[in-house]
Amino acid sequence: MTQARPRATGEPDPVPAPPNRRERGDCWLWLGAGVALCVVVTVWSFARGHTNLLAACLVGLSLIGAAHRSLPVVAETGFVLWLASDHLGAGLAGHLPLFAVLLMYLAHRVPSIAMQASMLPAVTVWFVSFARTPGAHYSFYGMVVAVSCFVSLALFTANSLGRPRAAPRRIDMILNSASGNTAHYAQAFAEGARRGGAAVIVHRFHDYRDFAPDLTGDALVLAFPVYGWKPPWPLLWYMVGRLPRGRGKPAFVLYTAAGGPENVSLIAWIVLRLKGYRYAGRSWAIYPVNIATFRLGPSKFWRWLDTLVPLSADVSSARQQGEEFARSVPTGHPLLVWPLGLFLIGLILDNPWVNVVLYRNHAWRRRCRQCKLCIEFCPARRLSMVGGVPRPRGTCTLCLGCVNLCPTNAMQMTAWTEYGNPYRPRWPELTVLKERLRQTAGGKDASR
Numbered sequence: 494m495t496q497a498r499p500r501a502t503g504e505p506d507p508v509p510a511p512p513n514r515r516e517r518g519d520c521w522l523w524l525g526a527g528v529a530l531c532v533v534v535t536v537w538s539f540a541r542g543h544t545n546l547l548a549a550c551l552v553g554l555s556l557i558g559a560a561h562r563s564l565p566v567v568a569e570t571g572f573v574l575w576l577a578s579d580h581l582g583a584g585l586a587g588h589l590p591l592f593a594v595l596l597m598y599l600a601h602r603v604p605s606i607a608m609q610a611s612m613l614p615a616v617t618v619w620f621v622s623f624a625r626t627p628g629a630h631y632s633f634y635g636m637v638v639a640v641s642c643f644v645s646l647a648l649f650t651a652n653s654l655g656r657p658r659a660a661p662r663r664i665d666m667i668l669n670s671a672s673g674n675t676a677h678y679a680q681a682f683a684e685g686a687r688r689g690g691a692a693v694i695v696h697r698f699h700d701y702r703d704f705a706p707d708l709t710g711d712a713l714v715l716a717f718p719v720y721g722w723k724p725p726w727p728l729l730w731y732m733v734g735r736l737p738r739g740r741g742k743p744a745f746v747l748y749t750a751a752g753g754p755e756n757v758s759l760i761a762w763i764v765l766r767l768k769g770y771r772y773a774g775r776s777w778a779i780y781p782v783n784i785a786t787f788r789l790g791p792s793k794f795w796r797w798l799d800t801l802v803p804l805s806a807d808v809s810s811a812r813q814q815g816e817e818f819a820r821s822v823p824t825g826h827p828l829l830v831w832p833l834g835l836f837l838i839g840l841i842l843d844n845p846w847v848n849v850v851l852y853r854n855h856a857w858r859r860r861c862r863q864c865k866l867c868i869e870f871c872p873a874r875r876l877s878m879v880g881g882v883p884r885p886r887g888t889c890t891l892c893l894g895c896v897n898l899c900p901t902n903a904m905q906m907t908a909w910t911e912y913g914n915p916y917r918p919r920w921p922e923l924t925v926l927k928e929r930l931r932q933t934a935g936g937k938d939a940s941r
Contacts, residue, residue, distance in 0.1 A: 584628035661712030685815025721839025739770030774825030860903035
């Protein structure tokens with residue numbers, strides 16, 4: 494596969510530039526503000542016996558949002574803090590989730606590895622010192638919250654110490670995108686990486702049985718949508734079974750979701766580390782929901798709602814992160830462990846065995862025009878023409894491409910999608926039909 498787009502005349506020089514003094518100063522400024530908030534809250538609580546946890550969380554989220562300029566960051570950290578609220582009691586110990594999340598997100602882009610590594614011992618010493626303040630209590634879920642905080646800090650430290658030093662020159666991007674949403678987000682990241690001086694080779698993932706990319710680059714980017722709080726099961730199967738050893742290569746994770754991604758980044762981190770990659774960061778954005786079941790109401794309303802996301806700031810942030818990744822500058826978001834295990838439910842409800850029975854396609858004969866678009870798209874090779882209409886046989890990848898791409902709304906998932914509006918891709922040029930993909934060399938698509 495060749496480079497997706499050569500550098501045109503007039504583009505920035507590909508030699509990577511180090512972060513300027515203003516960028517470094519801003520990182521230190523936000524970290525200083527976060528540390529000051531932690532100190533003020535601690536002193537106030539110790540002197541007065543309590544403090545307003547909600548007010549402290551709002552100030553902390555404002556600092557995180559201003560530093561990262563990203564709605565998904567605020568949404569994710571805010572939801573995690575809401576889950577953790579009051580489960581460690583009304584004492585100072587109840588501020589552990591806030592302090593852990595705040596310091597991680599503000600220290601993530603600080604260029605000092607020593608400062609990043611100091612977050613875990615600093616928060617640990619603080620927690621041990623104030624763990625038995627009046628009002629502290631530890632239920633079972635409170636212990637889960639505390640453990641998730643310290644695991645997040647430990648992973649943050651490990652990722653900081655193992656941060657790649659050399660800038661990658663050739664990046665392999667494995668892109669799993671059915672509706673084109675993730676492809677749009679990954680495209681912005683790739684543009685930034687090329688601006689940072691790296692060549693980006695895009696390998697379109699559609700079916701793990703046909704996927705055999707030549708990963709010869711010195712860095713890896715995984716881009717995928719979130720299915721059931723986890724990566725799509727075919728991509729996860731490939732990552733676990735067929736992804737080549739990384740041998741110390743840096744790896745960055747991109748994903749899109751219409752709601753909370755939960756611990757999908759933790760799953761990717763575990764697999765990448767076991768495969769020998771250096772985890773360099775992650776980033777995600779909110780994109781339109783592509784599950785017809787949840788798209789109830791007038792179709793005009795959903796067409797309007799689909800135009801609201803992604804936010805332009807998140808797309809611009811992806812370009813910046815791509816450039817910084819190509820320059821080996823700390824970027825993206827730190828790994829945050831949610832005190833939930835919803836991904837286990839996702840693994841149970843979406844896998845190659847359950848999907849054979851749980852998700853069944855059917856086509857309405859009076860609507861079907863026999864265009865065979867669903868057959869050409871299906872990555873699982875599940876559909877075939879029987880009696881003049883597409884019929885399913887075998888497992889399903891749950892990409893819902895057959896439902897969303899059907900021009901006459903004839904294809905449905907039995908008792909699941911008939912009552913909602915299909916998602917018509919906003920970027921149809923970024924979708925890839927299976928047969929078109931097979932016709933390209935090696936199962937790769939350089940033009941998407």
